[in-house]
Amino acid sequence: MSYQPYNNFNDNAEGGGFTTYNNNDADGQGSQGKTQQRNTIKPVTIKQINDSKTIVSDGEFVVNGVELNMVSFVGIIRNVNDNTSSLTITIEDGTGSLDVRKWVDEGSDPSENNYPLGQYVYVTGLLKEFNEKKSLQQxxxxxxxxxxxxxxxxxxxxxxxxxxxxxxxxxxGNSLFVSQNAHDHTNNNEPSEKVYRFIHDNTPSMVEGVPIQYIAQSLSLTDNEVVNYCNQLSDVGKIYNGNDDSSYLAV
Structure with a gap:
């Protein structure tokens, strides 16, 4: 697959990009807006898929205020089980794992069904549930x-x-990105504590490290201010460097 970086997270689903989600019907168009929402690919983690529930029978899956229908996620292939007519591919992303079934067409090119273990993949599909087990169609x-x-x-x-x-x-239920007690100390409004809480909240989903620029942009701080606060937090052992010196993870 040829991948081009996306500069705008609002790219539409047809372009293969990652799309955002709006709770309101577009321009008040009612059912048409709702249909567009269902056809929009929601970027998620596997934990979000596994934690999602339907409020009514055959209704939309919902988790943390987000409705899920068409979803996408990234992960690593951990196991492939060949069932002759189909492949069951276990994919894990650090938050959980999910089995994805791919049907094998008779006479198809074997290279089309080659899924090496340890390979990073981008997965899309229609979220469904059968026998209380989540699965992806299409x-x-x-x-x-x-x-x-x-x-x-x-x-x-x-x-x-x-x-x-x-x-x-x-x-x-439990947050996708934030532990239940992650905000126990929200009465502390010191800038350094805000930086720590932001890193703490995003550490589970950004395992390579929370970038300094992302912290600065999200908290309306300068990069230098974030660096100073991170140095203070690092000195007291509350955070540590991620994959490089420009990102951090919370203890």
Whole structure:
């Protein structure tokens, strides 16, 4: 798969990009807007898929205020089980794992059904549930050739999650990105504590490290201010460097 980095997270689904989600019907168009929402690919983590529930029978899956229908996620192939007529591919992304079934057409090119273990892939499909087990229909699995796609995907998933909650959706159950007690100390409004909470909240979903520029942009700080606060937090052992000196993870 040829992957081009996306500069705008609002690219439409037809372009293969990561899309954002709006709780309101587009321009008040009612059912048409709702149909467009269902056809929009929501970037998610596997934990979000596994935690999602339907409020009514045969209704939309919902998690943390986000409705899920067509979804996308990134992960690593951990196991492939050949069932002759289909392949069951286990994919894991650090938050959980999911089995994705790919049907094998008789007489198809064997190279089309080659899914090496340990390969990063980008997966899309229609979320369904059978016998209380989540599954994807119409699934597509494409290899990731540029690791930046993984970072872009998680940033997009965070953006969808935050926007949905900012628009008045109520979180249900455990948060996708935040532990239940992650905000126990929200009465502390010191800038360094805000930086720490932001890194803490995003550490589970950004395993390579939360970038300094992303922290600065999200908290309306300068890069230098974030660097100073991170140095203070690092000195007291609350955070540590991610994959490089420009990103951090919380203890």
């Amino acid at each position: 699934a597509t699995i494409n290899p990731i050739e540029d690791y930046n796609q993984v970072t872009y995907h998680y940033l997009s998933a965070i953006k969808v999650h935050v926007e949905a909650n900012q628009q008045g959706s109520h979180q249900q």
